[in-house]
Amino acid sequence: MAFAQRNVSAGVNTGADPIKVMVVDDAVVIRGLLTRWLGEDKDLKVVSSQRNGKLAVEDIEKSNPDVVVLDIEMPEMDGLTALPLMLAKKRNLVVIMASTLTRRNAEISLKALSLGASDYVPKPESTSEVTTSIDFRRELVDKVKALGARAVRMRTPVRTMRAETRAGRTAQPTTRPASAAARPAVDTRASFRGAGQQAGAGGKFQLRPYASVRPRILAIGSSTGGPQALQEVMKEVGTAMNDVPVVITQHMPPTFTAILAEHMGKAALRPSKEGEDGEELKAGNIYVAPGGKHMTLEKEGGSVKIRLNDGPPVNFCKPAVDPLFDSVSKVYGSACLGIILTGMGSDGAGGVRTIAAGGGSVITQDEETSVVWGMPGAAAQTGMCSDVLPLKDIGPKISRVLKGNTR
Structure with missing residues (x-):
């Protein structure tokens, strides 16, 4: 595996309701x-087990899972065909695709x-490797726990409000985040979509002023939910990337x-590729850290x-955000703009401090x-x-x- 995520306490379901899984x-x-x-995890409950997409779609309403772990290649109906049918039956369903590491399955x-789909898990090539892979498990x-916790939270308030109505109490309106323009602190208390990580005192975070110099590089770190978030960001930044490299x-x-890099290029309408060791950065180009290597x-x-290196995982990840951010700060100093997007864990928080x-x-x-407020929450x-x-x-804003x- 390219990385092994741990430190997911933000996604653990600590309520009474288990996360229901198909x-x-x-x-x-x-x-x-x-x-x-x-089934061995106390926060999870497997409510359905199906051998193909057709049977799974037919069982969605009955078993009512919060999360579906969905294989791609199956007879009668494959995972990609079943996915939109499942989501049509249950709008807030969390679907995690499971596939082996082939280019076709990655695509x-x-x-x-x-x-x-909310995310994916790459499966080892053979059944024997699956059974012995601690990282895959x-x-x-x-x-499942991190993404499923969000689904449980989304259905919990409904029951609470109904109970309060029956008891004759008036439900209070949900507090929404204040504008980020409010300085010096920003209120990030909000919905049930995040990973549930607790905010600082009062739910507020201190903000610091932007650097007075224009950035000469854009560095981005992301994980769970990242591919979708990256696509949106790349589309919106537009021609502003002409004068800086993006890592x-x-x-x-x-x-x-490699496929992600291709998608980033299409979204941004500019050259995009996996970074190569010894390659010189060029303004207007996008460089993605290759899986299984740290990029600095x-x-x-x-x-x-x-520079690419095959060192040990950092924050249980490889590639990791912290080594990239640390090196970017060392090279560019105050002319660096870093971005932390959705993801599990806390990778990137150290690099944020360095920048x-x-x-x-x-x-x-x-x-x-x-999708999961682990990395951005830690940042x-x-x-x-x-x-x-x-x-x-x-x-x-970028x-x-x-x-x-x-x-």
Whole structure:
């Protein structure tokens, strides 16, 4: 596996209701194994196990799962065909695609994300590898819990309001986040969409001023929900990227990152590829950290070059955001703009501190629009970000900052 996520306490369901899971896989051994792994966790309850997409679609309303772990290649109806049919039956259903690490399956997994799947888990190639892979088991359980916790929270308030109505009490309106323009603090208390990570005192985070110099590089870190978020950001930044290189670390395994880079290029209408060791950065180009390698930057003479290394995972991830951000700050100092988007864990929080210490600026995604508010929540809690924004506002803000306008 390219990375093994841990530290997902933000996604753990601590309420009384377990997260209800459906497992869909045509291989009886794999289906039984996943069912057993998930069933052994006290926060999870497997409510259905199906051998193909057709049976799964037919069972959605009866079993009413919060999360579906959906295989791609199955007889009668494959996962990609079943996905929109499932979502049509249950709008807030969380679907996690499960596929082996082939280019075709990676393409299908990323397409599934654009069709409404929440995430994916790459399966080892063979049944024997699946049964012995500790990383695969951990990633599967962690993602089901993190994404499923959001689904449980989304249905919990309905029961609470009904109970209060029966008791003769009036339900209070939900508190929504205050505008990020309010300085010096931003209120990020909001919906049930995030990972449930607790905010600082009063739910407010300190914000620091943007750097006074225009950025000469844009560095982005993301994980769960990242491919969709990255696409939206890349589309919105537009021509502001013409004068700076863009470097991205998205937690993904090999093969997936190459396809992600292609998708980023199509979204941004500019050159985009996996970074290569020794490659010189060029303005207007996008470079994605390849799965299974850490990507950093290094100044060499009058140019800046990419360095790849095969060191141990950082924050249980490889590639990791912290090494990239640390190196970006070292090379560019205050002329650095960092972005933390949706994702599990806390990778990137250390790099945010490094960028801030070097005089650079950081924008992080808010809780309400994050698929999982682990990484951006940890970044916000450092008190070193210049803005905590909804996803739709991040691209336009980046565009303005890259042009020298921080308002």
